[in-house]
Amino acid sequence: MIKKLLLGSLMSALAFTAGAHQHETTDHIFTPDTQRIKSHLFFLADDLLEGRDTGSKGHEIASLYIATEFAKYGLTPAGTEGYIQRVNFRKANLIQESPEFTLTRGGDTHEFAYPKEYLAGPSLMSTESNVSGELVFVGYGIVADELSHDDYADLDVEGKIVVTLAGKPSDFPSEEGAHFASGYQKQRYAAERGAIGMITITTPKNEKVRPYQSRLNYIHTPRMAWLDENDAPANSFPQLKGGAYLSEGAARTLFEGAQQSLDDVYAQLEADEVPAGFPLVGTVNLSKQSTHETITSPNVVGVLEGSDPELKDEYIVFSAHSDHIGIAKSVKQDKINNGAMDNASGTSVMLETARLFSAMDVRPKRSILFVAVTGEEKGLLGADYFARNPTVPVTSMVANVNLDMPILTYEFADVIAFGANHSSLQASVEKAAANADISLSPDPWPDQALFTRSDHYAFVKQGVPAVFLVPGLQSKDPNVDGSKVFGTFLSTHYHKPSDDIKQPFNWNAASTFTKVNAQIGWTLANQDEAPSWNDGDFFGETFGQ
């Protein structure tokens, strides 16, 4: 610790004396107040907030608390009503008795059984869904020019229902693959080619990861989307009028009489080949009914204005989701999913970061925007809304640092910054970590594509370089195995009522994490050049401004 600090001040002194570097701002070592982090957590994870579900009173109270803290620090309100940016959502529930799925072939009609043979999610577009059409198998249903892959080549799907395999080809790179194989992209490829519905079929690989049987636990889960100014659900394709997810048995029936059987297709997957598409025999009719309700829930936004007359028009964005999953349907005594680690901890660290910046005598050059987003647990919805309806110009947001579910129970010796390898943010995170006497480790789970799985990705999709910062798996205490602690949290407490304030928080870890987070912001806000995507980076090329 001392050695690093000495080195830091020596380098600052050098920077000050060397003429060419006089404009470089010296490092600032932040001193977080752990008592404040603790008190935020005590409040946000309390039972009275009932698990902060999107649209609930508990989450409204959490948001009011965050806005009040922002006011206390003197942040400039940057929502649409003070600190609040209210978001309207449509919540759709499926009427469980309603789904019908029939296959007509050569005069015979076969009816599939819901939910034993197929699943149908609620429709966000209409309360009455009905679609009939011929079927075309389209492989994975992916079009990826960058990977020279087009499952729709030579297929005519205009006015037809496409049948796609779940997942993506095994040779796709993990993060790019997650982009191309997302539900949104697959629907887009189908809709753009004139399809009117989409049926997804499971694969043997997919069954190993998420068996059809396990999906039956989620058939009552509502679907949500934010509503635009015309009350239309975002990220939806109205031309796709129906869909279903098929079990292996039902899929086998669907392929009967076609030029290849389902087993022929599965054999190609087994051999790592990408199956080409072809028409299936017969027509199907899909119908279901959904109920719709409109709910409202806030993002909370505050800005610390920068000190440089020009650079203050650029924003470093800190984000953390304040929502969680609300009250469990379990019959056990404790039904409240407090979400202490997910993500009262990240929100608390962000609040302390905001306070540390606002307490500085010399403000950073760029402005810093703090946003507590809602709807993360419903599919990164609040962040997507903010990134698509930002309260500052989208091009002025030059970097995003996102905090989601930092496990603050052991003194970690490293941090992980998902996405750092895509942009110049890597160097800033490395420097911040070194100033806190820890290191930056590479992504330990590249095949999980975590870079695409939290709120920062909503900013990435608007071209903003971003990192998702979490404590690493190395421990300063030789008796603590960080990987094990993380694994146990996931298997035992993640999205369960036991993720509460009784978790063994380590306040030194909370302090170190806040320090690294603030230091990243400080570096980004003061460096001469705005952060940039690496040359030729896929995400920079795909979404860059």
Ligand SMILES: [Zn+2]
């Ligand atoms: Zn969660």
